[in-house]
Amino acid sequence: MSLEDTSIIEFNNVNKYYSLGKTKVHAVKDVSFSLKKGDFVSFSGPSGSGKSTILNMVGCIDTSDTGTVIIDKKVTNGLKEEEITKLRHETLGFIFQSFNLIPVLNIYENIEFPLLFGKQTEEEKKENKEWINYLIKTVGLEEWREHKPNELSGGQRQRVAVARALVTKPSIVLADEPTANLDSKSSEAIIQLMKKMNKNLGTTFVFSTHDPTIVEIADHVITLKDGEIVSNLRHQQ
Amino acid sequence: MNFSTAKLAYRNLKLHKSKTLIIGVLITLNVAILVIGSSILNTLNTGIEENYVNKYTGSIFISPTDNAEPSLIMPSFDSDGANAVIDNYSQVEEAVIKINGVSDTTGQINAAGLMTIGENGTGFGIFRGIDPSDYQQIFPEGLNITDGSFLKSGEEGIVLSQYVYDMLNSTTTEEIKVGDKILLTSINETSGTKVREVTIRGIHQYDDDSIDISLICFIDLENIRALNGILLNTETSLNLDDNEKANLGAFDEEALFSSESDSLFSDDNLFSDSSDSLFTTDTEDTLDISTDDIYNILGDTSQRDVLNTINEDAFSYMLIKTEDSANTKSVINNLNTMFEENGWDLIAYEWTKGAGMSAQLADVISIVFYGILALIAIVVVIVIMNTLVVSISERTNEIGTMRALGAKKNYIKNMISLETIFITIVFGIIGIILGVSILGITGQIGIQATGTFTKILLGGDVFIPRISGSSILLSIISITIVSVVSSLYPVSVALRISPREAMSK
Numbered sequence: 050m051s052l053e054d055t056s057i058i059e060f061n062n063v064n065k066y067y068s069l070g071k072t073k074v075h076a077v078k079d080v081s082f083s084l085k086k087g088d089f090v091s092f093s094g095p096s097g098s099g100k101s102t103i104l105n106m107v108g109c110i111d112t113s114d115t116g117t118v119i120i121d122k123k124v125t126n127g128l129k130e131e132e133i134t135k136l137r138h139e140t141l142g143f144i145f146q147s148f149n150l151i152p153v154l155n156i157y158e159n160i161e162f163p164l165l166f167g168k169q170t171e172e173e174k175k176e177n178k179e180w181i182n183y184l185i186k187t188v189g190l191e192e193w194r195e196h197k198p199n200e201l202s203g204g205q206r207q208r209v210a211v212a213r214a215l216v217t218k219p220s221i222v223l224a225d226e227p228t229a230n231l232d233s234k235s236s237e238a239i240i241q242l243m244k245k246m247n248k249n250l251g252t253t254f255v256f257s258t259h260d261p262t263i264v265e266i267a268d269h270v271i272t273l274k275d276g277e278i279v280s281n282l283r284h285q286q
Numbered sequence: 287m288n289f290s291t292a293k294l295a296y297r298n299l300k301l302h303k304s305k306t307l308i309i310g311v312l313i314t315l316n317v318a319i320l321v322i323g324s325s326i327l328n329t330l331n332t333g334i335e336e337n338y339v340n341k342y343t344g345s346i347f348i349s350p351t352d353n354a355e356p357s358l359i360m361p362s363f364d365s366d367g368a369n370a371v372i373d374n375y376s377q378v379e380e381a382v383i384k385i386n387g388v389s390d391t392t393g394q395i396n397a398a399g400l401m402t403i404g405e406n407g408t409g410f411g412i413f414r415g416i417d418p419s420d421y422q423q424i425f426p427e428g429l430n431i432t433d434g435s436f437l438k439s440g441e442e443g444i445v446l447s448q449y450v451y452d453m454l455n456s457t458t459t460e461e462i463k464v465g466d467k468i469l470l471t472s473i474n475e476t477s478g479t480k481v482r483e484v485t486i487r488g489i490h491q492y493d494d495d496s497i498d499i500s501l502i503c504f505i506d507l508e509n510i511r512a513l514n515g516i517l518l519n520t521e522t523s524l525n526l527d528d529n530e531k532a533n534l535g536a537f538d539e540e541a542l543f544s545s546e547s548d549s550l551f552s553d554d555n556l557f558s559d560s561s562d563s564l565f566t567t568d569t570e571d572t573l574d575i576s577t578d579d580i581y582n583i584l585g586d587t588s589q590r591d592v593l594n595t596i597n598e599d600a601f602s603y604m605l606i607k608t609e610d611s612a613n614t615k616s617v618i619n620n621l622n623t624m625f626e627e628n629g630w631d632l633i634a635y636e637w638t639k640g641a642g643m644s645a646q647l648a649d650v651i652s653i654v655f656y657g658i659l660a661l662i663a664i665v666v667v668i669v670i671m672n673t674l675v676v677s678i679s680e681r682t683n684e685i686g687t688m689r690a691l692g693a694k695k696n697y698i699k700n701m702i703s704l705e706t707i708f709i710t711i712v713f714g715i716i717g718i719i720l721g722v723s724i725l726g727i728t729g730q731i732g733i734q735a736t737g738t739f740t741k742i743l744l745g746g747d748v749f750i751p752r753i754s755g756s757s758i759l760l761s762i763i764s765i766t767i768v769s770v771v772s773s774l775y776p777v778s779v780a781l782r783i784s785p786r787e788a789m790s791k
């Protein structure tokens with residue numbers, strides 16, 4: 050089936066428990082879904098509904114207790130630490146709620162940072178330099194490339210984070226509430242930027258968000274409640 | 287515009303200035319203390335060594351194996367050791383001088399005793415029996431005669447130390463002069479009480495004497511052998527009655543050692559097969575023939591006196607000067623191998639073994655100093671460890687982010703280790719420079735010794751500490767260990783940080 054072929058993320062009957070002292074929290078309850086390559090996907094739902102938990106499992110930061118999680122045709126359950134690190138580095142990009150830029154690195158270096166963990170030939174280094182410059186230009190921070198993160202506004206920082214998430218040319222970018230720490234104007238700009246990148250590069254974006262703007266422009270919206278999927282809608286474009 | 291882990295580590299240190307400084311200052315102080323302290327100790331030790339080796343002990347000494355507590359300064363009070371002697375001294379000396387690295391030898395016999403002079407003049411001292419010309423040749427710096435002269439070869443007499451002279455003088459009404467006779471009494475468990483009258487030939491003074499050394503009086507060999515009861519037949523001397531003891535004190539040398547009496551020493555005539563055993567102290571054969579047998583063989587008393595004659599070829603110790611002090615250990619090994627091959631019950635020691643309390647005090651100070659330093663090092667390790675752990679827990683989010691972005695555990699480990707290595711190298715070097723400069727300044731001025739105790743320690747009035755390469759090497763090694771040990775736990779904390787931490791907040 051054509052939908053199966055283009056599926057990039059797949060959850061099959063995934064359960065996740067957390068133990069809080071003596072009580073066990075069933076954070077994700079028998080969740081199954083499939084996300085299409087190149088989609089702009091939003092997970093929404095009230096606080097505590099399991100959005101972050103699901104995103105963390107996509108990002109291989111957490112593992113499911115039962116069920117399978119398939120990322121880019123690879124079953125992630127039972128992978129070794131090293132394989133997970135490699136998968137994260139090659140396939141996934143991250144945008145964090147609180148930006149998480151490295152304070153001692155300037156903007157250019159922050160964007161370049163994930164590239165340090167892979168091998169680069171001289172040829173690739175040159176290409177990557179151009180690629181970073183292109184990203185800096187695209188996110189509109191050319192004048193800030195030598196500056197440190199603490200000299201930038203929140204919106205600017207998150208734009209750096211977007212560029213950093215894309216620098217390794219990942220097939221998936223994960224963003225857990227990327228606009229939660231931004232004012233509405235900056236949020237709007239960031240969302241537009243991400244949508245642009247999604248279109249230009251074909252990168253799959255997966256969000257968890259309360260932000261109605263994101264939900265509005267998303268291709269695929271999954272709504273959760275108490276760890277269960279209450280609606281799963283994909284707009285046909 | 288590329289950057290490395292090193293650059294990142296450097297910038298992190300710059301960003302966390304106060305923590306870097308806390309750790310840095312600790313390392314600087316620690317290294318400076320180590321450099322200064324161990325340089326002072328080294329100077330102290332070389333000072334003491336030069337002093338002792340050149341003035342009192344030589345580099346090596348040989349002692350009979352059965353001397354349980356060999357000492358070149360104090361007499362051995364051990365009942366076995368008191369009379370333990372190298373009884374075939376000239377034979378041993380001949381073999382020793384052939385060993386590579388040995389430059390000179392001299393024999394020594396120690397005793398201790400009371401002294402009486404004039405009207406109720408009393409005192410005590412350590413008697414050091416030596417051959418005057420041999421002794422002066424091996425220790426040219428070791429003597430400082432303030433009155434009279436040193437002993438001359440073949441001459442009976444005593445050279446008092448200034449300290450002993452003062453002690454005697456303070457108890458007698460008439461001033462003691464060179465040329466006066468003095469009565470020496472030695473008390474010795476094995477050979478009983480011995481009394482000898484000797485002539486005061488001179489007064490000497492060591493310029494940096496500690497209590498034990500200040501008691502040393504030089505005395506001729508014959509008298510010390512008599513005082514120590516070192517006789518040809520020690521078993522017989524055990525049974526001397528008072529009358530005989532008195533006899534011993536007054537025997538006539540000339541008569542005993544005339545050509546006629548030489549024949550008495552000939553093995554064939556007197557002792558036949560068992561003769562050898564007579565000259566060793568510990569064989570049972572000797573006891574078997576013992577007094578009665580010998581009396582029977584000898585018949586008249588003049589011959590018995592000869593048996594009681596002082597053993598002229600016996601010394602308590604042989605002191606050895608080496609050509610190069612660096613070879614001391616190998617010379618000692620060669621000597622001991624040679625003794626074993628010859629079946630001699632002798633053992634060669636380094637000078638420190640017999641050097642008495644001042645030399646050992648330096649060892650004690652070293653142990654205390656390095657003990658304190660080890661404690662400081664432990665405290666420093668804990669403080670550095672704690673500071674690093676705090677600094678890492680403040681960076682949990684940052685490290686988690688790095689892991690989420692694809693940083694392997696190794697990368698985090700390298701980053702944290704590099705930070706520690708940077709601090710260690712930079713502040714370690716500052717510490718070395720600080721220590722060396724402080725030593726340099728004190729080297730210009732010198733440390734003034736005030737009390738007697740410090741004088742003994744510092745080996746003179748002014749102490750000039752020398753900067754030693756070994757102390758710098760030691761501080762580099764120890765600071766490396768400190769930094770590695772103190773970063774182990776913080777690194778493990780950093781490695782436990784999961785990428786999930788990037789998500790929190």
Ligand SMILES: Nc1ncnc2c1ncn2[C@@H]1O[C@H](COP(=O)(O)OP(=O)(O)OP(=O)(O)O)[C@@H](O)[C@H]1O
Binds near residue numbers: 097100257
């Ligand atoms: N590390 C954890 N330990 C224990 N319980 C956890 C942990 N993380 C999440 N939970 C619980 O799992 C459930 C789902 O939490 P999750 O963070 O996924 O919700 P969320 O939808 O992201 O909420 P929010 O909108 O507030 O971010 C909650 O009940 C939460 O308390």
Ligand SMILES: [Mg+2]
Binds near residue numbers: 100101102225257
């Ligand atoms: Mg959440």
